[in-house]
């Protein structure tokens with residue numbers, strides 16, 4: 001059966017139906033971060049989440065990662081409700097939290113020890129993942145011997161070592177300089193193509209959304225709702241200077257502008 005009685009596809013890695021999240025629900029500090037999110041993410045899709053600051057993009061990734069409970073609505077992963085974290089869904093943050101006292105390969109293998117893999121299995125999986133990100137030569141180095149871009153590649157390798165079906169990436173390249181960020185985008189597209197993983201990627205950069213996405217989900221300001229979903233059919237590899245890329249950037253900028261203005265106005269009135 002391809003879908004259950006509620007219409008949740010067993011093939012789709014992420015399905016949100018009427019999903020909402022209120023932080024500190026039921027308290028005087030209750031804060032509605034997301035409201036009425038309906039989103040079906042297809043296997044192997046690259047979905048970019050774009051929206052004003054505070055609209056709930058990170059919150060949505062935490063929910064999908066199973067690190068937080070949804071408040072309303074439903075969230076399914078291959079037809080099953082998300083009830084907690086799973087190695088199937090890996091989250092990568094802007095600032096990588098590598099363990100400074102472990103080598104690169106030990107950092108990559110760390111999650112596998114929780115799964116009970118042997119030393120030899122962990123090392124083999126780590127070396128394979130490091131090969132995928134082009135870092136086998138650095139496997140015995142410590143994180144502080146690496147550049148910021150290399151550390152993010154280690155973070156991607158650590159996620160890949162778990163063979164996740166879904167990679168959740170929260171502004172993973174935001175701390176990198178422009179040139180390194182572009183290289184990391186190309187690198188990520190290679191990893192995505194080779195791994196077959198589904199990617200949900202949060203960014204503030206419209207050029208990054210145009211370069212990477214199959215679809216761009218644009219959020220309203222808080223509470224975050226889906227304002228529009230833009231399909232990005234530009235052929236790959238993409239030329240950022242092509243008129244079609246420029247047209248896509250203009251379209252996304254227009255979609256985002258009102259929401260960013262609204263978010264600013266709200267933050268001023270909140271004194272934030």
Ligand SMILES: Nc1ncnc2c1ncn2[C@@H]1O[C@H](COP(=O)(O)OP(=O)(O)OP(=O)(O)O)[C@@H](O)[C@H]1O
Nearest residue numbers: 023024031033051052053054055056057058059060
């Ligand atoms: N752990 C938390 N407890 C309470 N409120 C939270 C928590 N995490 C986020 N929030 C609030 O939820 C709202 C959405 O935050 P979130 O970080 O998801 O937005 P975002 O779109 O990712 O923002 P940015 O683009 O600035 O990173 C914000 O108002 C934020 O203050």
